[in-house]
Amino acid sequence: MCGEELEVKNKCDICNQANQFFCHSCGHVTEEQIHNQCAMVSFGHTLLNLK
Numbered sequence: 001m002c003g004e005e006l007e008v009k010n011k012c013d014i015c016n017q018a019n020q021f022f023c024h025s026c027g028h029v030t031e032e033q034i035h036n037q038c039a040m041v042s043f044g045h046t047l048l049n050l051k
Ligand SMILES: [Zn+2]
Pocket: 001, 002, 003, 004, 023, 024, 025, 026, 027, 028
């Protein structure tokens, strides 16, 4: 990481908040953050879809 401001690379499907960032100058990409709450919601949807 070079300390430059990070740009949003990805947004959470569930809450639409940024969950992954990248650096324009060095190309560093952060790990995708998984929101616990959203993971639960997503898991719930999966279960519902199986019915
Ligand atoms: Zn950088």
